[in-house]
Amino acid sequence: MEIISLSVDDETLKKIEEIQSSSNFNGRSELFRKAIEGLHQEMNERKKLEGNLNAVIITRHPHKNENNISEISHSFDNIITTQLHSKLDNDKCLEVFHTDGSAEEVIEFYNALEGSKHTESVNILPQN
Secondary structure, eight states: OOOOOOOOOHHHHHHHHHHHHTSOOSSHHHHHHHHHHHHHHHHHHHHTOOSEEEEEEEEEEEGGGHHHHHHHHHTTTTTEEEEEEEEOSTTEEEEEEEEEEEHHHHHHHHHHHHTOTTOSEEEEEEOO
């Protein structure tokens, strides 16, 4: 098994410790292996989507990152039919995007948000 080095900020470390203390993981390595497996399964499910895709994409992000999220979303104006922005507690925002376009483009938009350092969580809900 290969050993890798990983850097995390204090907030992420706190979340890791919280998950570890409230579950039965045998250590951080096991927690990371399970998290990666979950992400891999989600990715494989998205790969099955094809044709025209009508989907809702929901993302949560710090308010200070609003411009970065807007920049990403403007790159996908051709598939976004509706956008709803809500301010949450603790300087957080919620964006709800209704998308309609090729599965490839919708997933590309989802991946851009999910891979962004400016989002905290991203979910996709296919509607067809």
